[in-house]
Amino acid sequence: MKYIKIVALVFFILSLGTACKKDCNTSTSALATEPITGSWRVSSFVKDSVDLTNQFNGYMLNCNNNGSMMVQGNGGNYNWTWNWNDANHTVCNFRIMGCDKNSILWEMDEDWNFTRFDSSNCYFSNMNTTHHSSMKWIKN
DSSP, rough: HHHHHHHHHHHHHHHHHTTTTTTTTGGGGGSSSOTEEEEEEEEEEEEEEEGGGGTTTTTTEEOOTSEEEEEEEEEEEEEEEEESSSTTSSSEEEEEEEEOTTGGGGGGGSSEEEEEOSSSSSEEEOOOSSEEEEEEEEEE
């Protein structure tokens, strides 16, 4: 009987530990480095279940660690800014300047959940409650 109580207690403690884990897949190394700095291209962009990826063909995203960003493509250079909206680097804000309002780039101009990253990809999901979007960047 004592054995059953010990096993039940261990199971209870283990289940509490897993219930308290964060849902965010972002690596803690995001805090030590800026995972979005570098040269990127959009390898996937889906808005409300519609794949818009091909509209980003030819665009290069160059993120600097000081919060500036240059987007080149479609015959233009566009200055952007980016910043983390929280200390855990789970929400990233992109702001575009100098671009035609009809450009596909405006789809990126908002707050994004930074869901995870690896050595060659960054993954985002949109925070906009009216339109669900997801975006993936691949390193150049």
